[in-house]
Amino acid sequence: MTAPVLEASCRSMLPDGSMVTITATRRPRAGRADVKCSVPGAPAQAERMQQVVRLARHTEPRYDSRDQVVLSADRAFDPASRDWELAAVLADRIVRGVFQAARPVVANGWSDAWHLGRIDGRVLVNVPDSVLAGGPDALPHLGALTGQPDPVAATASARAWFPLHSGGDHDDLGWVDVSVRPLAGAMDSDDDAISVPDLDALRQGQVRAVLAGARHFDGRGQGQWKTTVRFGETGFSGDSYGLALVMADRIARGREFMARGRVIATGTSSAWHAGKVETVDALAPKCALILREAGPGDRILLPKAWESALPQGMREALRARGASLACVERIGII
Amino acid sequence: MLGSLFRNPLRRPPRQDAFDATMLGSVAIALPAPSGITIPAPCAAVLVDRGGRSRRLAAGSRIAALEGETAWCVHPGPYSCDLVPFASAPEIGLRVSFAVDASDPRATHQRFDLFLASEAGSAVELAGFGALAQTALQRELAQGNLELPPCTTLEEWNTFRSGFNQLMYTRFGVTVDDCVPVDLGAAHDYPALLEARLAAQAVPVTAAASAEPAAALTAEAFVPACEDARALRRLFLELPCLMCAVRMAVLPADQGRFRQHQELLRRLDLVSLSVGTMPALELAAPGRPLAPEEQLRRARHTRRAAAALDEAWALLARMKVAGEGPLDVLFDEADRIVANLETETGARRVTHVQDEVAA
Secondary structure, three states, rough: OOOOOOOEEEEEEEOOOEEEEEEEEEEEEEOOEEEEEEEEOOOHHHHHHHHHHHHHHHHOOOOOOEEEEHHHHHHHHHHOOOOOHHHHHHHHHOOOOOOEEEEEEEEEOEOOOOOHOOOOOOOOOOOOOOOEEEOOOOOOOHHHHHHHOOOOOOOOOEEEEEEEEOOOOOOEEEEEEEEEEEOOOOOOOOOHHEOOOOOOOOHHHHHHHHHHHHHHHHOOOOOOEEEEEOOOOOOOOOOHHHHHHHHHHHHOOOOOOOOOOOOOOOEEEOOHHOOOOEOOOHHHHHHHHHHHHHOOOOEEEEHHHHHHHOOOHHHHHHHHHOOEEEEEEOOOOO | OOOHHHHHHHOOOOHHHHOOOEEEEEOOOEEOOOOOOOOOOEEEEEOOOOOOEEEEEOOOOOOOOOOOOOOEEEEOEEEEEEOOOOOOOOOOEEEEEEEEEEOOOOOOOOOHHHHHHHHHOEEEEEEHHHHHHHHHHHHHHOOOOOOOOOOOOHHHHHHHHHHHHHHHHHHHHEEEEEEEEEEOOOOHHHHHHHHHHHHHHOHHHHHHOOOOOOOHHHHOOOOHHHHHHHHHHHHHHHHHHHHHHHHEEEEOHHHHHHHHHHHHHHHHHHHHHHHHOOOOOOOEEEEEOOHHHHHHHHHHHHHHHHHHHHHHHHHHHHHHOOOOOOOHHHHHHHHHHHHHHHHHHHHHHHOOOOOOOOO
């Protein structure tokens, strides 16, 4: 188990570019309210914050009544903007260990349906890269933080993560997001129904071929879905994103068991139609990167060929952190 | 003797005539049985009195219910049902075949009989039972107590199976004979499901757009009185059995663990006492009625206490599977669950809450 966090903070960017910091502290409840909020000079906003946090807790599977979380903002908000709501929710989650953030979070987003975990939008217009932006075009619901599909939306979308380059100090995990909508009416070829807006034509073709192969292996999903594939970062190299793409697609189509955290995968195949997973290069640096980034509940999928050559102690280190690792030969049920 | 023979037909409620043993073993697991019938061959009868104490009668004997006893006819199975382990992955499921456990001579109470006494209103149908099992499974997976990750390996599958088998046995008293992953694509068509969701959303969006966000939560469709009574009955009957089982499940290794264990049982005992002395839902004080919204609040707290009770059974299953190793984690979980039970039963007792933003 990870050590308990007792204080966490999360910031939100105001329209003028300045920051508001929401600090959350956790202490024994001792018969007090479960959430306590304070905003300097604005008790109405504090009340709204308490409501938001309580509603957002409805989406969590585990309820713990032993702690009180105290949330305080360092300044009053603009009453017209509700962008701080996401920051309050995340601060509450980080302090209780429900959400682990690798780096300090700046988050903007508001919602009318926090109890469903949905994030309706944000007021901030020009969003810098470092800001976690809520809204249908960025982070549509809280489960998307770990790539889970929204259980109430009519569009199923899932994310999986993969090492962008061949590991190393400057490498990072990038995500691929597959969202599928039911296709009304039959189509001749399901190629047309897959759009990949971020990539150039060559790579679009690759993505389509991978998905077509994997769905052929599945026996379902051909000609049923209108698919959009997006990448968090388009500057990745190689084709080792294939396994992550296939996993995201399978999860989005509701045909795969789920991890509690993120799915982090690397692997490729020349025969997705047979469900085979083949090996990729850069074992050591990628493993180092994954080991650095993995968090509780994450699921790491590597090619079978890597199994014998994994760095010593990697499995144990991951397990200690609550993540699990599997070296796979094929996709699909066992 | 003669008198009771003549009186009996008159006292029979009309539904007892509708006892149909052919449904048993296929769509129904247990059916309420009228007094006086002979128990058909593979079945057994479970008789539960008002205090929740149960006894079993073997096949071939005649059901003779004492005053205040309710009788069920239980078919041991085997049954088969499909469970969806993840709500957002409806096309992949588990095909589970299970059987109702035969009476275990070592146990002081049979878990399935307790299930009948506390949760089964009347008949236990296979579909309804499957839904309960699915909820229990989904919650354990969501909390990470059971793991079924993408591309599950054989080793992980075996770990899952042992945890799942124990969960089903501890929570429901049924033994899982077989459990295999299945493709439910044909039965649960995900595209069609999403289409239906889209169609359902298209209507209320315009109406609910301006509504208060909390309105959706208060508009839950449930009757406080029924829900409260059911949840309290469960707590009242199951907590003593749970305590008994928790006492047996852990053999404390040292003094520290013993104290921890003892403290846990003491707190559970107090929760049980609190449930046993719970004030009536609709009264703020003797002769003084309670406002309907407060009744709703009270019923919600009992429901959440019953959810904590479910978690406690699941935790008991984990305790039985776990060796000596992860006991620290399990005791922390137990502490959390008992704290939740204490909070919810405490909140059920009070007549109003002063909700303070900055308390």
